Amino acid sequence: MKKESTSPKKIGLPFQIQIEERTDEAPKWLSPVLTLVSVIAALIFSGILIASVGGDPLYTYSRMWKAAFGSWFALSDSLTKAIPLILCGTACALAFQMKIWNIGAEGQFFLGAFGASLVVLGPIVPEGSSPWVYIPVMMLFGMIFGALWGFIPGYLKAKLNVNEIISTLMLNYIAIAWNNFFLFGMWSDKGFQMSKKFPKAALLIRLSDIAKTYNIKELRGMALHLGLVFSLVAAIVIYILIYKSKWGYEIKLIGENRKVARYAGINISWNVVLIMLVSGAIAGLAGATEISGVVKRFQGSISPGYGSTGIIIAWLAKLNPLLTIPVSLFFGGLIIAGREIQPSGIPKMIQGIILVCLIAFDFFLNYRIRLIAVKQSESAIEG
Amino acid sequence: MELFQLLAAALAGGTVLLFGMLGGIFTERSGVMNLAIEGYMLLGATISYSASASSGSPWIGLLMGAVAAAILGILHAIICISLKADQVVSGLATNFVGTGVSLVLGANLTSLVGTVPLLPSVAFPKLLELGWIGEGLYTLTKQSIMVYIGFVLIPIAQWYLTKTRPGMHLRAIGENPEAADAMGINVNGLRYVYTILGAALAGIGGAAISIAIYSGWFSELTTNGRGWICVGLVIFAQWNPVRGAFGAYFFGILSRLVLDLKIPATLFGGLVANPFFLHPNYTFFLEMLPYFFTLVVMIIGANSAKAKHIGAPSALGRPYSRGEKGKQ
Numbered sequence: 051m052k053k054e055s056t057s058p059k060k061i062g063l064p065f066q067i068q069i070e071e072r073t074d075e076a077p078k079w080l081s082p083v084l085t086l087v088s089v090i091a092a093l094i095f096s097g098i099l100i101a102s103v104g105g106d107p108l109y110t111y112s113r114m115w116k117a118a119f120g121s122w123f124a125l126s127d128s129l130t131k132a133i134p135l136i137l138c139g140t141a142c143a144l145a146f147q148m149k150i151w152n153i154g155a156e157g158q159f160f161l162g163a164f165g166a167s168l169v170v171l172g173p174i175v176p177e178g179s180s181p182w183v184y185i186p187v188m189m190l191f192g193m194i195f196g197a198l199w200g201f202i203p204g205y206l207k208a209k210l211n212v213n214e215i216i217s218t219l220m221l222n223y224i225a226i227a228w229n230n231f232f233l234f235g236m237w238s239d240k241g242f243q244m245s246k247k248f249p250k251a252a253l254l255i256r257l258s259d260i261a262k263t264y265n266i267k268e269l270r271g272m273a274l275h276l277g278l279v280f281s282l283v284a285a286i287v288i289y290i291l292i293y294k295s296k297w298g299y300e301i302k303l304i305g306e307n308r309k310v311a312r313y314a315g316i317n318i319s320w321n322v323v324l325i326m327l328v329s330g331a332i333a334g335l336a337g338a339t340e341i342s343g344v345v346k347r348f349q350g351s352i353s354p355g356y357g358s359t360g361i362i363i364a365w366l367a368k369l370n371p372l373l374t375i376p377v378s379l380f381f382g383g384l385i386i387a388g389r390e391i392q393p394s395g396i397p398k399m400i401q402g403i404i405l406v407c408l409i410a411f412d413f414f415l416n417y418r419i420r421l422i423a424v425k426q427s428e429s430a431i432e433g
Numbered sequence: 434m435e436l437f438q439l440l441a442a443a444l445a446g447g448t449v450l451l452f453g454m455l456g457g458i459f460t461e462r463s464g465v466m467n468l469a470i471e472g473y474m475l476l477g478a479t480i481s482y483s484a485s486a487s488s489g490s491p492w493i494g495l496l497m498g499a500v501a502a503a504i505l506g507i508l509h510a511i512i513c514i515s516l517k518a519d520q521v522v523s524g525l526a527t528n529f530v531g532t533g534v535s536l537v538l539g540a541n542l543t544s545l546v547g548t549v550p551l552l553p554s555v556a557f558p559k560l561l562e563l564g565w566i567g568e569g570l571y572t573l574t575k576q577s578i579m580v581y582i583g584f585v586l587i588p589i590a591q592w593y594l595t596k597t598r599p600g601m602h603l604r605a606i607g608e609n610p611e612a613a614d615a616m617g618i619n620v621n622g623l624r625y626v627y628t629i630l631g632a633a634l635a636g637i638g639g640a641a642i643s644i645a646i647y648s649g650w651f652s653e654l655t656t657n658g659r660g661w662i663c664v665g666l667v668i669f670a671q672w673n674p675v676r677g678a679f680g681a682y683f684f685g686i687l688s689r690l691v692l693d694l695k696i697p698a699t700l701f702g703g704l705v706a707n708p709f710f711l712h713p714n715y716t717f718f719l720e721m722l723p724y725f726f727t728l729v730v731m732i733i734g735a736n737s738a739k740a741k742h743i744g745a746p747s748a749l750g751r752p753y754s755r756g757e758k759g760k761q
Contacts, residue, residue, distance in 0.1 A: 099537065103537060206732065213735075215468065215664070220661070220724040227720045230720075395536025396537055399536065402532065402533040405525070406512065408526075409519065412518060413518065
């Protein structure tokens with residue numbers, strides 16, 4: 051057993067603290083418990099920070115809870131926000147499984163939104179087509195453009211060993227400028243910072259549409275849209291890919307140990323490109339669903355940081371696409387709540403602190419802390 | 434004259450990147466990844482701006498900015514060094530915390546524009562007596578004090594890293610921590626020192642934005658990705674301060690050119706019409722340039738690293754604990 055920092059504390063304690071690496075698997079219950087503990091710890095830390103700028107943390111939290119999950123409408127809103135988060139979280143989780151740090155989900159999201167809009171505004175599909183043509187083509191274009199945006203850093207990483215963290219990040223900024231060019235230069239509607247509204251056939255079905263068609267009063271005005279189904283399917287498919295397929299095994303092996311993977315005959319360069327393509331496509335789908343389900347037109351500032359939140363979600367979900375679903379609901383609620391409270395930076399701060407607590411508490415998964423009684427005679431000698 | 438103005442702006446713009454990049458180099462040379470520069474910078478910019486406003490002294494503001502970033506650096510250090518977590522994720526997490534905390538603490542700062550005391554500028558009016566070249570040099574040297582501090586810092590950093598004993602220890606713990614430990618160097622202790630130092634330097638870079646060079650606080654747009662450009666510069670610099678300084682000033686020129694190309698109706702003294710003036714929408718492509726060039730710079734850096742067999746510090750990203758030699 052490997053040991054470290056075994057030097058006894060010479061304060062005269064009757065025991066010594068010993069930190070050692072776990073040689074066995076940590077117990078199954080430990081990981082979810084630590085996740086919960088880290089979220090609670092993060093809320094406490096954030097509460098302290100909120101109090102330090104003169105806010106009332108308990109009041110803030112209860113307001114946030116009410117805004118996010120307090121009613122069916124609030125829940126519908128939070129779920130709507132969860133759709134792009136599930137997709138971005140899944141995109142990040144997939145890439146992180148291979149230790150490819152795709153932090154460009156934001157840029158891929160923007161390009162996905164661009165691709166879906168191109169179908170309508172290009173136009174790729176003739177005007178007046180049926181939703182059965184519009185929606186699949188829009189989703190496909192979103193995925194293609196997202197994948198393209200993922201391909202660039204993937205290729206640079208595989209061929210030239212360019213650090214993918216920086217390249218994906220720089221592409222985020224480039225994507226925003228790219229979208230702005232089309233927004234202001236090509237598709238602006240009468241000089242406004244938005245395009246004309248999409249035709250109804252190009253919009254994803256919402257709960258409120260169902261309410262109108264079937265006259266269900268309870269669903270009236272709810273914004274939850276069909277994208278939820280897409281995101282759930284995507285999460286499940288990627289889950290199966292990662293945990294049940296041969297490719298998933300290769301990905302995890304590369305993530306665990308690149309050398310072993312190479313000796314096993316796995317083509318790492320190809321896998322880097324492939325995973326960035328798939329990851330980008332999923333994030334692109336997020337952009338497409340958001341534009342078609344929520345925004346209904348092409349415009350700027352369509353993301354309150356879905357891409358970067360996706361990173362935290364992936365980590366909180368332990369890189370498991372299925373777990374991104376509940377985690378995304380929580381974060382969707384956080385975004386909704388953020389609109390209600392001041393200062394508006396609070397949700398972002400809570401997100402950051404959650405991630406910090408999470409990786410800090412992961413320490414207990416890999417190491418165990420032991421208190422070892424020091425024999426009286428030994429401590430007498432030292433004393 | 435315009436050339437001097439461009440160079441002057443390049444010096445100013447490059448200085449911000451210079452501090453962040455030097456911070457990155459010091460931290461990474463010790464074997465700890467530093468992806469949190471953006472967060473450090475934004476926190477440094479926020480705290481220095483608000484401390485400068487409330488204390489009335491920009492120097493106290495600068496100090497507080499550096500201290501705040503250093504505290505955030507302690508967080509990164511604890512996670513990376515003591516808790517041995519993944520340094521990439523820790524960097525991202527630290528970034529989020531820095532950004533989030535800045536947005537919360539800075540919520541009321543935008544209203545302070547124009548009332549915050551700024552760090553002094555330095556100018557040499559005597560140069561004006563030397564004719565047009567003197568006028569040019571006057572424009573070039575009329576800079577915030579931070580520009581001079583940054584300029585002086587480059588050779589000091591280079592000298593410290595390559596010629597001094599503590600600098601040698603710094604390189605040792607990043608290249609071969611086992612050997613350094615055997616020499617009696619406190620590997621993890623020094624890593625703490627340099628992680629915190631790197632954070633403080635990036636915080637000073639942030640202060641250079643908010644209370645010296647761009648003077649103002651504009652929420653996340655205060656740094657607007659400059660910290661990430663610094664991360665790219667560190668790699669381009671191959672962890673060498675002088676090389677990185679050239680990169681930083683080059684980016685200074687670039688970011689100024691983006692502004693210069695937007696405004697005038699004609700270019701090259703009226704020879705050609707400015708396409709960006711006629712079609713203002715094309716300026717969005719201009720705005721891509723700094724980020725695009727970061728990509729180019731990264732590709733150049735990766736290529737020359739391959740050619741010269743210079744790479745990252747060998748132990749970069751690998752936490753050190755005794756008796757785990759060879760563990761990746």
